[in-house]
Amino acid sequence: MSSEKQTIIILGAGPAGLMLAFKLLQRAELNIELIIIEKRNHPGGIAASFQQEGIWLDYGSHRLHPSTPEHILNDIKNIIGPSLLKRVRNGRIRLQGHYLKFPLQPLDCLVHLPVSFIFGIFRDILKKPFRPSGPALSFADQLLHGLGPTICEKFYFPYAKKLWGCPPDQIDVEQARKRVSAGTVSKIVKKMLSFLPGVNSSEANVFYYPEEGIGQISEKLAAKVTDMDGQIIYDTTVTGITMEKSRGFSISVKKHNDVHKQLKADFIFSTIPVTRIVSLLASKRSCPALTAAESLTHRNMVFFYLLMECDQWQVVDAHYFPETDYIFSRISEGKNYNGTLTPRGKTIICCEIPCQHDDEIWLADDEKLKRLVLADMKKGAIPAKNLVKVFSKRQTNVYPVYTIGYSKKLRVIEQYLSKIPTLISLGRQGLFTHDNIHHTMMMADRAAHCLGINGQWDVDKWEEFCNEFSNYVVVD
Structure with a gap:
């Protein structure tokens, strides 16, 4: 064990940040104080869950795929216990006026x-x-x-x-x-x-899902981290990061009650958008990395929820709508993910509507969104049943947009960050990548094994792992 305690700060309490904290705190040979800073008042990020009318809801459709590495899946099973359910997929795609089973x-x-x-x-x-x-x-x-x-x-x-x-x-x-x-x-x-019975034994047509929504993974991980003496600071936004002349960092944070503080860190792991971490670090407007970061874009999402008076709206867990005739890209029903019909007499569906920041959809009120969504549901032959009320939630930075030439800009950012060996950006947001939850958790697991006892970062091993990450392909 290192004789001098080091302070590690993780930015973001989503699945990547929490799994990283969990894995670091498991390493008894490390002498560390570990702090997670999260801008929301709860863990999970976009993979969080919440309750409405007694029904557990996610921000869109989330599931844990059977391709999750065995040791990561075992960690989740051990933390969540029997609440992690094994479910059979039952989706549909609307194409050319017909519904097809999905997969x-x-x-x-x-x-x-x-x-x-x-x-x-x-x-x-x-x-x-x-x-x-x-x-x-x-x-x-x-x-x-x-x-x-x-x-x-x-x-x-x-x-x-x-x-x-x-x-x-x-x-x-x-x-x-x-x-x-x-x-x-x-x-x-x-x-x-591969989905035909007897053709493939890899359980390709199943998924894992917690009883209390996908966010239960992050909630349980967060509880585990605090039990292991890690600290999670919620409702806190990072407003600046300064590299100290001697070593380490000074991190400026602001609580939602406008209280400002300075935190010291020997090592930073960032799971927030890589474009944001560059803006926090770069002090000069002429910095090439900052220019590159400002030119990378994300797609936002409006999650539009409909509460209906019925036990179940459809037997399908998720409907996919690739055609531009429909405002939404996917509709999911939470009850069909965890397989419960309780509470009786009501269900809630979630429509995912991709959009740009400050465009017509992003700025639309719920009444306008309701008219658009209900019209397209009717057009898709899946009308609402006994609609009671609607509400919406919004998330920024949901999908990174890979316009032609984006990789050159991303390399400029990567080269800039590589000169700061005690700050590592990882996860879906931190690497500007399309990945599943199990991918981000695997990144966290790998990162935890690159930190040496005295705080040294194994650059070669991390580069090897990053090459592995670059080969990840999203599982739908």
């Missing part, structure tokens, strides 16, 4: 997809050898070459425009690699076959 299933697609769509796919397969085969420069190039026009123009391109707010030919090719695991027709077919 996709071969027979269901053949029965419900329009004949013209199926013939279009076969035509694209036959034409593939004759399509241009040069290097893909955009999301559109990559998917057109692998899938052909039919699937792209009817599914992926409108979905991309809806989620990220950009035409697909302006989105970087990396977006296709990170978000489209099946980038060819043969891979799509193989993936569909």
Whole structure:
């Protein structure tokens, strides 16, 4: 054990920050004081949960996938206990006026997809050898070459425009690699076959979900961290970070009651948006990293909730709407995630509406959103039942937007931060990446193993892990 106690401050009490704290505090050889700073009054970030009318709700659709590494899943099981449920997926996608089961299933697609769509796919397969085969420069190039026009123009391109707010030919090719695991027709077919009984034993069609919403993972982790003598400071915003001349950092924070404080840290782990951490560090407006950070963009989300007087609205857990005819990209029903029908006589669904900061949707009041949502639900043949009330919540920085050329800007930021070896940015927000919860927890686990007894950071090991992270592909 190191003789001199070091202060470690983690920015953000989401799944990555909490798992990192948990893993560091498990290391008895470290002599540390650990503090987490969280701007909200609760843990979890966008993966938090809350109760309304006795029903547990998430910010959109969240689930823990069976591809979660075994040791991470075991940690979660040990912390949550029997409250972590194993559930069978039951989703649907609205496409070409029909609903398809999701995950996709071969027979269901053949029965419900329009004949013209199926013939279009076969035509694209036959034409593939004759399509241009040069290097893909955009999301559109990559998917057109692998899938052909039919699937792209009817599914992926409108979905991309809806989620990220950009035409697909302006989105970087990396977006296709990170978000489209099946980038060819043969891979799509193989993936569909994997869900057939007896074909794949990997439990591909199940997921894990806590009884009290996805946020129960963060709530239990937060309790564990405080039990292990870690400290979590809620309702606190970081307003500045100064590198001390001798060593360490001085962190300026502001409580929501306007009380200002200075905290000292020997080491900082940041899980807040990497664009934000640069703005907190950079003192000169001419700093190239700050210019790069200001040019990177995120997509925001309005979560619109509808309370209805019925035990259950649908048997489906999540409906996906890739087409731009619908304002929402997904609708989920919390009761169908944890499998409970209580409380009886009421249910709540959540509509996810991607948007830009300060655009018409972001600024719309609940009455306007209600009119738009109800009209599109009716158009999608899934009208509301006995609607009682609606309410909305908003989240910034939900999806990083990979416009062409974003990677050069991100490298400028990475090079700037690499010169500060005692400040590490990680997690979904900290690495400006599309990832699942289990990915961010794995990053935290890896980071905890890179910190030496005396506070030294193993740069080579972390670089190796970052290369591993770059190969993560989002599981839908």
